[in-house]
Amino acid sequence: MAVTETAPIPKQRGEQLLDHAVRYTEERHWDVFAGTWLEYSEGRENCSCGKEDCPAPGAHPNVKDWAAQASGSAVQVRRIWGKHRTASILLPTGRTFDALDVPDSAGFLALARLQRMQRPLGPVTVTPDHRMMFFVLPGAGIKVADLLRKIGWQPSQLDLAARGEGEYVAAPPTRYGGRGSVQWAQPPTAANRWLPDVEELIDALAYACGREAAAERARRQV
Template identity: 30%
Template sequence: MRQTMRVTPFQHTICPPVCRLQDAAWNYAHGGWRVLPLYGLVADGSCACGQLQCSQPGQHPRLVDGVQRATTDSVTLQRWWTQDEQANIGIATGDGLVVIDVDPLRGGFLEHFRQLYAIPETAMTRTEQGNWQLYFTYNRTLTLRTTKNKLGPGIDTYGEGGYVVAPPSLLTQGRVSWINTATPARLPAVILPFLLGSHLYSPAWSTREQHPSPAARELARLLLSRSAIPDCEVN
């Protein structure tokens, strides 16, 4: 007998830039996103972790287990932000949420990316450094990987085991902020094969003609057809 399972999409919630970090963290968790605390910045702009030459000021987890401890539990979140009210916010990716980062300093062009993959309007943040981060949902039964430059120069993706810095976290260049109030769109199916496995294809943006094996083509076709199954029905 066939069984069905409801895969509930993430509920997008926007917190105003002026709200407290703790309130924003609770807001994201209430909407279904798993949250973790990151080190914030101290008065002189250095990372609160205390390392003299921290390579990721304001961007790395305060927790020993890092992203594995990300949660939606409000009691846990209250305890974390009571311990450090200036802790930045990390949102865990994977499990139905993928974030695509477009970095212009590494050659990423937002408009070209949108046109190349027919990207719909979706929730998006921007850092003062200029990075764009686009939020998408996908079927939780799939496992999407974190990749670097796979979709183009300066374009990274954050999937299973990853996390992103969420508004209104403060970084050395300024605060991360939402630039729209759109709900995260469904990840375009054309992108799926490049995130599901690292050896099916060469980078999607390559100008050279692609020649995947017949087996790889068939697997990609099956994966794409699987992603087209309605959210509410999974074998």
């Protein structure tokens, strides 16, 4: 009798989250920590924090001292996600990387421009709330405002911010309630292990954010 090859059993979501969290610590040497998670009740997805109006359901810190709990140990990560299998994966910024936070409409424009210019790029995420995070070397937070002024922009004119020490970003495949999952627009690879400095990206990001701001003003005038 012929043997029928069965399809592999798909991993449960908790297993996927654990695998990704471990990979971030082992392959990228990033610290990670477990955030909130989604709970299902009466056909709805609710954040474990219990707030009905949670702005980032299932994708924010679960405790106040989250920074102290962030770990780069795969053993520790397995222990943490063993307790909360579906907890979100959050990455503290200001340690091995900072993140430049822009609207995704501007981010995709900047990403295409940077690729055409063959600029060095680190990993880039896109979130369900229409933001993009460009990973850069730590220290961007204290440089961005001055860099923008040097190239002719006032920081208040642009929807561009740096996430640094004391902040965090959500990592794929973390989900924001029913909005979808955080995804990689530019995934971590061996080629982008060495992150760019903020100076290498700021002009393209400022240009794209400036265009976005001008388009928004034009829409309001119609």
